[in-house]
Amino acid sequence: MKHLILNLSCPDQAGIVAATTQVLAQAAMNISESHQYGDKESGQFFMRIALEAPAPCEIKDVQALFAGVAKTYKMDYAFYEASSPELAVKPKVVIMVSKFDHCLHDLIYRTRIGSLDMDIVAIISNHPIDQNRLEATNIPFHYWQDPKENEKKLRALLEAEQVELVILARYMQILSADLVQTLAGRIINIHHSFLPSFKGAEPYSRAYERGVKMIGATAHFVTADLDEGPIITQGVANIRHDMGVSDLVDVGRDVERRTLAHAVKLYLQRRILLNGKKTVVFE
Amino acid sequence: MKHLILNLSCPDQAGIVAATTQVLAQAAMNISESHQYGDKESGQFFMRIALEAPAPCEIKDVQALFAGVAKTYKMDYAFYEASSPELAVKPKVVIMVSKFDHCLHDLIYRTRIGSLDMDIVAIISNHPIDQNRLEATNIPFHYWQDPKENEKKLRALLEAEQVELVILARYMQILSADLVQTLAGRIINIHHSFLPSFKGAEPYSRAYERGVKMIGATAHFVTADLDEGPIITQGVANIRHDMGVSDLVDVGRDVERRTLAHAVKLYLQRRILLNGKKTVVFE
């Protein structure tokens, strides 16, 4: 038995689910979980199906089977092997980080214990990071200092390693619009504020100045429009009047790493579908 | 255009979704939202579908259309008109209450502003309640003092008014096992603790004694096994050391009314399906 996920979106019309599930039923696939949503505003229909397929079952064969109905309904679609600790080939991921490494270490730890079913193929930083701790993980670490060269190297790495997802785990350098466009829906960033509050730099200082009683973090897909990408998930924490900026940073690190890890988990479980400037999250 | 909800559960097997949605597609119904879940433990499959049906469309006609597939797959199923402020015939509800009326007033208010699409046909109490406030709502109020007679009267009322749901909004008298059995999945209770903590009487006093740092409330379907019915939703709030029992009661009222209202809303939106001693909640 093989566990697959099918995600699709297409212009909404009657009959999509019937046509889709009939193809799956003919292939003796069982639906163990599904979510469907038709967005009136965009006119798009979204579906996520968790499937049990009789083995042997190759994704390319299933795709062939599905090509007809996909064409008829003009579907964007993909089959994935379901996220699980036993997954043979896990999604390949690159983590980029600058000075603050709390999200990085959290992602590494969650990956090691099997909470995040992914294969971290490289860690890239534009700051020197304590390598002693990272070596223990056997993940290749790259310290790239030259902003001009970084993107070229990154593109080469992504292609060589067939990387699916780039995670900006508090990476403070802006990626080019061109790269962001190429990787649409494949770069997740954690912004250290409850967007759209405190867009831009130094959100904790500005939150302190404003005297807010809660701070937050926002995980979103990266687009050329800074801090305006589709939001995946958000988290918050309470703040007391006696907390200074450094306390906000401390509390915020917790919210950031939790929020980013949640977003990455949703991604790996194939629960996020893009809907223009928004996301559909099937939880 | 008519908005319907189809809820069903049946023994899990391949082909259920395909067979179901094909019938719907043939009737030119469009799926605007759907959730499906197969529970490995119970072997049951659960589905909720939000449908747009071309008018004129009568539920009894749709049911006739669906009878065949339902029989084939041994489905428990029901079609409902979707919850909305414009709903012509709203689900009929009875609210039962004892001394504390915070949940009662909250449900009345939410119904009036259209947040809960239901028709409260009667309020029943075993305590005298300030009727001046209730008269303004024009909802019939019954003050039933004799425990022996109450259930007989209640059964008569439920039948006469074709009541679908009974809400125990802090009603402190126990219903008979027989009545509870008859109304399985149709009585929602709010228990003023985070079950299974503090089952039984005076949960706030016991929470205070124990020195907990959070209190909670639990909305659940009522079964003959007290405080053991299927849980629908739970809520919590933080507690400080300087709060006495009366402060816990005060904070708790907020959690109770919010949690109960949430459960009732989930019910009215037909998002709750029974799965033995548990619930499937499609949110």
Next chain:
Amino acid sequence: MKHLILNLSCPDQAGIVAATTQVLAQAAMNISESHQYGDKESGQFFMRIALEAPAPCEIKDVQALFAGVAKTYKMDYAFYEASSPELAVKPKVVIMVSKFDHCLHDLIYRTRIGSLDMDIVAIISNHPIDQNRLEATNIPFHYWQDPKENEKKLRALLEAEQVELVILARYMQILSADLVQTLAGRIINIHHSFLPSFKGAEPYSRAYERGVKMIGATAHFVTADLDEGPIITQGVANIRHDMGVSDLVDVGRDVERRTLAHAVKLYLQRRILLNGKKTVVFE
């Protein structure tokens, strides 16, 4: 035994607490609870003391007793009778409201059951409101349509009734800078967003447009600078992708009324002290 609250702020220096509590001890007052905080940024010291005073005890006598130390340390200070259901003379409050009455009804209800120890002396609206429901409460209701006349009438009412606090419970008309200045720290507003996100009009529509995954509400003191007043407390709720603007409004009403009621309770318990553009909240 009389329960009092003493709130004070003054320029920070050593000896404030010793001098203050010595005066109280000499008057045989017992401290049942206290919070103190020195803000490094503003250089101000803040203190809230809950006291048990031997009866008979008049606030004006206690104030006389305290005048010396208050002068020495340049204190802003006030004694209050502690909030309690038995409080003889409760703080007088005016509630202002426009079209949406969920916060209004919530405040009325909480006042009636003794959760908020205040005396609502008037409800003012610039919209016609269903008076049938309000009459039951016996609170005078004023429907003031002429924006030019409203402030004049309001000032007269506040003075005639010796009103302490004005609550803007979704009141959508802007008060003059002059009035706001006069009532600094005495007007609480509920803004229906998680400030500083979505300042200004129609926050729920804009939250929907942006595709946020959480919405919030902010209770703050009103200043001439719109939506920039000192924040008292904030609340949030999760949002799903299938929720439209009307769903956000529905969920938001809950957050708004909870957040506003919390802020009013903090005020009545004398837990909020102004610290420039921020608040110190002793919880």
Next chain:
Amino acid sequence: MKHLILNLSCPDQAGIVAATTQVLAQAAMNISESHQYGDKESGQFFMRIALEAPAPCEIKDVQALFAGVAKTYKMDYAFYEASSPELAVKPKVVIMVSKFDHCLHDLIYRTRIGSLDMDIVAIISNHPIDQNRLEATNIPFHYWQDPKENEKKLRALLEAEQVELVILARYMQILSADLVQTLAGRIINIHHSFLPSFKGAEPYSRAYERGVKMIGATAHFVTADLDEGPIITQGVANIRHDMGVSDLVDVGRDVERRTLAHAVKLYLQRRILLNGKKTVVFE
């Protein structure tokens, strides 16, 4: 300038704060933050004061200064240097762990980045743990397999290293009543349920069986009465119907480590005072 914390509790009576703060003022100490609370039920008064003392200032000198007033009011009291990244001599801590190491790694990480100002002098486990990862931290690791010998070794270690706090970071072996008594208020445990729900073994399996919609974790001081020690803080997370026991474990790990870290931080900031079977937490 030296930053100190004074914590005290004593039988409640008038004059405690005045007497205490007068001594501090005479020593030219400034109060930067304070919390006070008189518990009507136990008749005890609790106080935490954050102080700025003019350097040079030795804790033993301050204690000598304070001995008189402490004796008069029968105080339990202690002065501490305030928690800060710059703290010269940090509280010495031992972490005990069994099979699950998520809390352990989280505590190590938070200590390294300066979020927890403590000195982990040893990690003790009754299970073999991946030492490769731990070596990088340079913290001595002890793998103690013989239950009969463990406590003897532990006592020797605590004395040799002058350990202040023992953290049971998912340590699944029961400590003797005698040891627990000796270390009253100095052992913090994380229980993987929202106590008093699911006391004892396998709380996640039982939470799954019961079909709860939220799970929790509870950090508490350890007493001889298992799972009945004074609660410090609690955390919760939402659960969906499609989550199995392993998902609950996964979500729970997050709640556990967050809740335990919060409790440890409160301890290090000297914000927790014991009040019989409860805690006073000054936040």
